[in-house]
Amino acid sequence: MILIWDQYIRNNSYRTEIHPDSLDRFIIAVADGMGGHNAGEVASQETLTNLHFFLNDMPVGLTPGGLNEMMIEWLNSISKIIESKGVSDPSLCEMGTTLVGIIYYNHMFYWLNCGDSRLYRYRDGHLKQLSTDHSLNSMTGTKKHSNIITNCIGAGCHHSYIDMFEFTDDVLSGDTYVLCSDGLNDMVPDSQIEELLAGGSDANKLCQAAIDAGGFDNVSVCVIAVE
8 A cells, every 4th residue: 555645545546746845744655564354454554544644743843863753652553553453353463564655854855664665766777775675585685585574563573663764865856766565576676677767667567567477466666756
């Protein structure tokens, strides 16, 4: 599931323009749910909805350190909410979600990640993964442990954490940022993603590439072009 400003996108596409100079804050995020039946969808929806309202209610003027502390508090809160829903409804037991996103707040850009969904930057013809996968693959440097993650929101993870970095000075005109679930990078290698972006592909074309490659998992992709 994708959150763009105040729009929730699932099973469809959405295109918009955002002008940071006219806004106090906004968020663009991808949550990749996990769990049987519709539990993953519930976890991703609950997480993005809660995060949207949390960001809107956040006081003005927080320093980067203050924002980081509030995000840690939010993570603890949403983790308890997800866990409690699983306790009250057995069909939602062990549900969880990853989260990757970009927050604009107080004229500064931050990126955050919890799990193995990814943030890429495409600049001057080169693709770079900015986020670090919280997975056994990343820990061991191998590809043997497909889809085994070591950190997420919910899903029995009692010590969740968020990587969070302020990167305002590194956001340049002409950059393209890609937020995606592992449904993209599990099926489409980075070299092909780079090639597709070089050809001007949007989120729909990246999703289609994953589907064409087998598409065994849900694919959520958000492409952000900086002008």
